Amino acid sequence: MSLPPVEIKPLSQLTLGQDWRIALAHDRPEHLVIWITRGQGRLLLNGTRRGVGTHNALTIPPRTLFSLELGRQGIAMVALIPDGTDVRLPVGPRQLRVREVDAIGELTGIFEAAHREMTQGRALAQDAIDAQMALMSVWLRRQIALPEHLPVAMNAAARLSARFCERVARDHADGLSMAEHAAELGVTATHLTRACKAATGRTAADLLTERILYASRMALIETTVPIQDIARHLGFGSAAYFTRFMQQHTGQTPTALRKAAR
Known part of the structure; x- marks a missing residue:
């Protein structure tokens, strides 16, 4: 191809x-x-x-x-x-x-x-x-x-943050919580949050939320996939939970975002 x-x-x-x-x-x-x-x-x-x-x-x-x-x-x-x-x-x-x-x-x-x-x-x-x-x-x-x-050596917090970012890019649609990602990395949620905050200015939960929000907005605007299918694909337990998530972070429902884009 x-x-x-x-x-x-x-x-x-x-x-x-x-x-x-x-x-x-x-x-x-x-x-x-x-x-x-x-x-x-x-x-x-x-x-x-x-x-x-x-x-x-x-x-x-x-x-x-x-x-x-x-x-x-x-x-x-x-x-x-x-x-x-x-x-x-x-x-x-x-x-x-x-x-x-x-x-x-x-x-x-x-x-x-x-x-x-x-x-x-x-x-x-x-x-x-x-x-x-x-x-x-x-x-x-x-x-x-x-x-x-020449690249600058990364400290321990930056290395952990980089590993978490790799997971977020790869696994953001799996429905895993930040704490579950932390467990997979072999650290506590508190430790991961502190490391990401020190390295990026964002918490680990912020980074995961942003990646899911980006995927949500792109799916709503760039595709005609039904909203309930988008919610399921991105790991949300229900379309209602997905709607609350979008309203919290954008001030609009998924339906309103899609209509506004068109």
């Missing part, structure tokens, strides 16, 4: 003007490369929260929990690269703070050239985009090899 094409788009097109699409903790099925050209904010990645700003390059592998709060004035370009691609991308999540002028110009040029191919509809456009992604791969691997981009 052939892979879907690479997509290049501004961050504003990815979010469609709805901040929750990027600000809620979630994961995606494809590789993301995000190039921030203006603004600053906060990033959740690899189980830790850190500041993010202009000329930061983010590489986010498939099924990696993350969130990005960049603000209304922030500008970024995003490459969505299907899993299974031949393009050599970083294995783990990375945040690169780029300061060298030539390197900034190179990555900006790659994104601009790929985006032109996306929007102009010329012959062999996808081949040209694939070639630009190969250049992006080289750029990323060169940057990662620089001494200033």
